[in-house]
Amino acid sequence: MNLLGVFSDDKLSFMQYLVNENQRQNSDGLGRTALMKLVFLMQEGKGIPVGYNFRLYSYGPYDSEVLQDLEFLRGFGYLKEETVQEEKYQWKKYYKSDKNSEINENSGLLNGYKTEIDNLIRKYGKETARKLELYATTLFVMKEKEDCDFNDELIIKKVSEIKPKYSQQEIEQAFQRMRKEFTDICHT
Numbered sequence: 001m002n003l004l005g006v007f008s009d010d011k012l013s014f015m016q017y018l019v020n021e022n023q024r025q026n027s028d029g030l031g032r033t034a035l036m037k038l039v040f041l042m043q044e045g046k047g048i049p050v051g052y053n054f055r056l057y058s059y060g061p062y063d064s065e066v067l068q069d070l071e072f073l074r075g076f077g078y079l080k081e082e083t084v085q086e087e088k089y090q091w092k093k094y095y096k097s098d099k100n101s102e103i104n105e106n107s108g109l110l111n112g113y114k115t116e117i118d119n120l121i122r123k124y125g126k127e128t129a130r131k132l133e134l135y136a137t138t139l140f141v142m143k144e145k146e147d148c149d150f151n152d153e154l155i156i157k158k159v160s161e162i163k164p165k166y167s168q169q170e171i172e173q174a175f176q177r178m179r180k181e182f183t184d185i186c187h188t
Contacts, residue, residue: 010109014050014117015039015069016078017110020096021118022125029082029093030125033059036066037132042120045139045182048113056162059129060137070094123181131174134159134166138174139182 018038022030030038040061042048054061073079073094080095110117124132141158152175159171166174 011051011065011069012073012078013110014048015066016073017114018042018117018121019073019079019094022121023096025118025121026125028126029080029095031084031091031093031129032067032070033091033129034127034132035070035094036060036062037129037136038120038124039066040136041124041132041139041182042113042117044143045178046113046116046120047184048116049109054140056137056140060133060163061140134163134170134174135178137163138171138178142175142178142182 015035018035019030022028022038037060039050039052040054043050043052044054044061052063052065054063056062070079074081077099078097080097082093082095084091084093124135127135138155138159141155141162145155156168156171156175159175160166160168163171
């Protein structure tokens with residue numbers, strides 16, 4: 001039996017492609033937090049049907065399945081993991097593996113959304129995890145508005161309550177960027 005049968009081939013292909021393409025475009029790996037937020041922006045902002053179920057958590061939208069899929073890909077050699085240590089902080093970064101994988105072949109998800117994925121990597125792949133956390137949290141709050149009647153002040157206030165470590169200016173800029181980038185979230 002193929003081990004991939006237990007997991008969603010499309011999700012795994014998507015995750016592997018995201019890491020590989022980000023490294024190709026930006027010459028760097030992706031940390032867990034940044035990767036989590038990019039997946040959220042792609043799924044919830046652009047409607048790419050990856051299939052994760054995000055909820056709001058300490059560092060913004062989160063789904064433990066994203067980490068499980070990363071661990072699967074790393075464990076079977078489809079991605080490389082590196083521990084980065086800076087001062088008192090330590091985190092994991094993921095890079096393209098030299099191992100060729102049948103995971104990438106014939107993925108319906110990738111074939112239908114590669115251009116959108118590539119565009120979002122180009123726009124957000126170099127952003128810091130901190131910025132992506134704010135962007136994803138802002139988009140999460142925006143998506144909570146079922147009628148999509150965005151009241152700038154209410155959205156900014158709610159994000160500010162959830163993320164008090166960000167300045168008012170950072171939150172306003174994040175809201176404007178998310179509103180401009182993901183104008184069609186109300187129509188999904």
